[in-house]
Amino acid sequence: xxxxxxxxxxxxxxxxxxxxxxxxxxxxPLSSFAVLVPVALLFRLPKPYALWGEYLVADDLNTYxxxxxxxxxxxxxxxxxxLDRHVKVSEKELYxxxxxxxxxxxxxxxxxxxxxxxxxxxxxxxxxxSTVYMIKTNRSPAAHKEAWNYMIVGAIAxxxxxxxxxxxxAAYKPLLGEKAMLFDALLANSxxxxxxxxxxxxxxxxxxxxxxxxxxxxxxxxxxxxxxAAFYPVAALFSGILESGVMAGFFRxxxxxxxxxxxxxxxxxxxxxxxxxxxxxxxxxxxxxFMRLFSLSGVEHMALIAxxxxxxxxxxxxxxxxxHAFLKPALFLSTGxxxxxxxxxxxxxxxxxxxxxxxxxxxxAGLFMLAIVSIPPSPMFFSELYGFxxxxxxxxxxxxxxxxxxxxxxxxxxxxxxxxRFVAIYQSMKYEGAEEGKTVYISEVLALTIFAVGxxxxxxxxxxxxxxxxx
Amino acid sequence: xxxxxxxxxxxxxxxxxxxxxxxxxxxxxxxxxxxLGLLALTVGSRIGDTAMLVSGGITIALKALAIPYxxxxxxxxxxxxxxxxxxxxxxxxxxxVPAILVFTFYLAEPVTHMVQxxxxxxxxxxxxxxxxxxxxxEHRNIAPKIVGFLSMENALFLxxxxxxxxxxxxxxxxxxxxxxxxxxxxxxxxxxxxxxx
Numbered sequence: 141x142x143x144x145x146x147x148x149x150x151x152x153x154x155x156x157x158x159x160x161x162x163x164x165x166x167x168x169p170l171s172s173f174a175v176l177v178p179v180a181l182l183f184r185l186p187k188p189y190a191l192w193g194e195y196l197v198a199d200d201l202n203t204y205x206x207x208x209x210x211x212x213x214x215x216x217x218x219x220x221x222x223l224d225r226h227v228k229v230s231e232k233e234l235y236x237x238x239x240x241x242x243x244x245x246x247x248x249x250x251x252x253x254x255x256x257x258x259x260x261x262x263x264x265x266x267x268x269x270s271t272v273y274m275i276k277t278n279r280s281p282a283a284h285k286e287a288w289n290y291m292i293v294g295a296i297a298x299x300x301x302x303x304x305x306x307x308x309x310a311a312y313k314p315l316l317g318e319k320a321m322l323f324d325a326l327l328a329n330s331x332x333x334x335x336x337x338x339x340x341x342x343x344x345x346x347x348x349x350x351x352x353x354x355x356x357x358x359x360x361x362x363x364x365x366x367x368x369a370a371f372y373p374v375a376a377l378f379s380g381i382l383e384s385g386v387m388a389g390f391f392r393x394x395x396x397x398x399x400x401x402x403x404x405x406x407x408x409x410x411x412x413x414x415x416x417x418x419x420x421x422x423x424x425x426x427x428x429x430f431m432r433l434f435s436l437s438g439v440e441h442m443a444l445i446a447x448x449x450x451x452x453x454x455x456x457x458x459x460x461x462x463x464h465a466f467l468k469p470a471l472f473l474s475t476g477x478x479x480x481x482x483x484x485x486x487x488x489x490x491x492x493x494x495x496x497x498x499x500x501x502x503x504x505a506g507l508f509m510l511a512i513v514s515i516p517p518s519p520m521f522f523s524e525l526y527g528f529x530x531x532x533x534x535x536x537x538x539x540x541x542x543x544x545x546x547x548x549x550x551x552x553x554x555x556x557x558x559x560x561r562f563v564a565i566y567q568s569m570k571y572e573g574a575e576e577g578k579t580v581y582i583s584e585v586l587a588l589t590i591f592a593v594g595x596x597x598x599x600x601x602x603x604x605x606x607x608x609x610x611x
Numbered sequence: 612x613x614x615x616x617x618x619x620x621x622x623x624x625x626x627x628x629x630x631x632x633x634x635x636x637x638x639x640x641x642x643x644x645x646x647l648g649l650l651a652l653t654v655g656s657r658i659g660d661t662a663m664l665v666s667g668g669i670t671i672a673l674k675a676l677a678i679p680y681x682x683x684x685x686x687x688x689x690x691x692x693x694x695x696x697x698x699x700x701x702x703x704x705x706x707x708v709p710a711i712l713v714f715t716f717y718l719a720e721p722v723t724h725m726v727q728x729x730x731x732x733x734x735x736x737x738x739x740x741x742x743x744x745x746x747x748x749e750h751r752n753i754a755p756k757i758v759g760f761l762s763m764e765n766a767l768f769l770x771x772x773x774x775x776x777x778x779x780x781x782x783x784x785x786x787x788x789x790x791x792x793x794x795x796x797x798x799x800x801x802x803x804x805x806x807x808x
Contacts, residue, residue, distance in 0.1 A: 195781075256781075258778070258779060258781060258782030258785060259781070259785070261782075261785075262782070262785035262786075262788070262789060265789045265792075266789065266792070269789070269792050269793060269796050272796050272800070273796070273799070276800070284800075287800060288753060288800065291793075291796065291797070291800065292747065292756055292760065295760050295763075295793070296744065296747070296760075296763070299740075299760075299763045299764065299767060300740075302767050302786075303736075303737075303740055303766075303767055303770065306767060306770045306771050306774065306775060306778065307733075307770070307774070309775050309778065310733075310770075310774040310775040313775050313776070318779050321779055321782070335722070337721045337722060338722050338733075341718070341722070
């Protein structure tokens with residue numbers, strides 16, 4: 141029954157997008173609010189709660205991720221209301237955007253709630269294919285090219301994930317039979333696995349697929365180019381919802397891998413994320429427009445979350461995850477206003493706002509800009525403290541203390557490059573450049589306020605206690 | 612019989628890598644899917660798995676007949692270029708293909724004692740995954756890239772059939788559904804390209 145209510149709003153949105161009256165236009169954002177009700181209900185139910193037999197099971201982790209995603213969904217649909225005032229988009233395309241947003245949401249809810257590897261994959265593939273169209277709502281040649289690009293690279297990444305899933309299934313099948321598809325069964329039987337090598341081969345392929353999808357080494361720039369070519373709500377959806385869904389999968393797979401051979405998993409992820417951060421930090425240093433800057437910073441944070449998670453800093457990873465899920469869509473949505481005087485203008489982007497709306501906007505956008513590089517009291521500050529603490533604990537327990545400490549130092553140096561660049565950009569936005577008038581609409585301020593409230597809620601003691609309880 | 616079909620599967624995929632014409636490519640893809648479907652039917656009837664028989668049947672109907680036909684119609688409708696010369700020269704591909712095969716057999720070597728069936732099947736599936744990736748890399752035109760994506764799906768199916776003795780029916784159906792959705796998206800993307808140009 142809860143499942144029905146979870147999937148009803150996006151399906152309604154899908155159906156309503158075919159009716160093109162002015163009233164449906166107001167109705168569409170409302171339907172994203174309706175998702176919040178079943179998610180809130182889900183929070184109150186005893187966990188783990190079976191939504192659909194063993195296939196969809198809600199536990200604390202995925203309920204948390206679903207809640208974050210639904211809040212982001214509300215913000216994005218609010219910002220969609222004024223998309224046509226900032227960029228040129230026809231009415232038809234806007235409806236199409238909603239239509240595919242509905243499909244996207246169905247796929248994503250399935251994949252986040254899945255306890256079954258197959259359903260996780262099917263949901264992810266559905267979400268990926270529906271985003272191809274959202275990129276295409278921008279009718280420029282660049283967007284067209286990037287939509288194809290997304291289709292091909294996304295399909296490769298997703299196929300790698302499925303390939304890994306089949307290998308994992310093959311590794312467990314002699315032991316568990318058809319149940320070898322269920323995440324909880326895999327975790328419970330990890331010490332009795334007949335062929336660890338086959339599992340690790342499968343996990344490596346799955347992880348590489350997941351990493352490619354999130355823009356890790358060596359595919360660092362593909363997401364940045366796509367987000368540049370598409371409209372800004374697409375970028376917000378990518379960073380806030382789609383990557384959360386993908387990351388949820390990584391959490392599940394890596395928990396099983398950690399139970400089998402933690403040291404090897406840690407080394408694999410550490411090397412991968414170090415390479416990623418090394419390249420991304422210099423790419424961020426060279427970024428010349430907001431979209432690419434934020435997109436690359438998204439890759440950086442995803443790498444950090446993955447690293448914190450496998451280091452055993454579950455709480456740090458989840459807090460970082462939540463903070464990123466709110467901050468990044470907020471920044472992407474504000475680019476609609478920030479870039480209204482030109483794509484490559486950092487200087488003066490935070491100047492020229494008038495009236496209450498304008499002032500609230502620049503204050504929030506500036507705040508988010510600084511919060512993303514973990515200036516306290518941003519939740520990211522705390523999550524990085526805990527995360528690096530967990531990594532140092534991991535280093536003390538390992539046999540290679542010096543090498544590990546060296547890696548952590550390198551990581552901090554790379555993060556400081558990013559920190560320096562963001563602060564420099566903030567100063568240029570605020571104190572340089574000409575003052576040009578910019579228009580801010582109420583729906584955008586509302587969306588940003590929702591994200592700000594979400595961020596503040598992450599810092600509440602109750603939330604922290606909840607997140608600590610998940611690990 | 613299984614070995615023979617898997618050999619044919621690999622052979623058709625390798626031949627597809629060297630094709631320079633679109634319709635030939637579709638033909639090889641269709642044969643590739645046909646061997647895959649026959650393989651699923653053979654394995655399914657041997658182990659008495661009805662689900663696998665069904666998915667073998669669907670594979671033949673969908674991947675060996677319907678999808679190549681749809682792609683051919685689409686390529687005619689949107690006047691896609693029928694010459695698809697690979698950007699990697701033939702002499703280099705000839706070196707690359709065996710290198711991939713040797714590498715994957717090396718990779719799958721530790722699995723030998725772990726899989727119920729033949730470990731070579733795992734190796735061949737992984738190598739066909741890489742060969743399909745090569746097919747996508749070596750072409751600039753969009754149509755062969757789509758065929759590459761579809762062959763990748765075939766490689767996955769081969770792994771599912773041979774290494775695990777059949778995936779759960781739910782997953783198989785989901786994969787077919789997503790494949791159809793992919794074809795719809797491809798169709799729409801091509802359609803928009805036509806409208807805009």
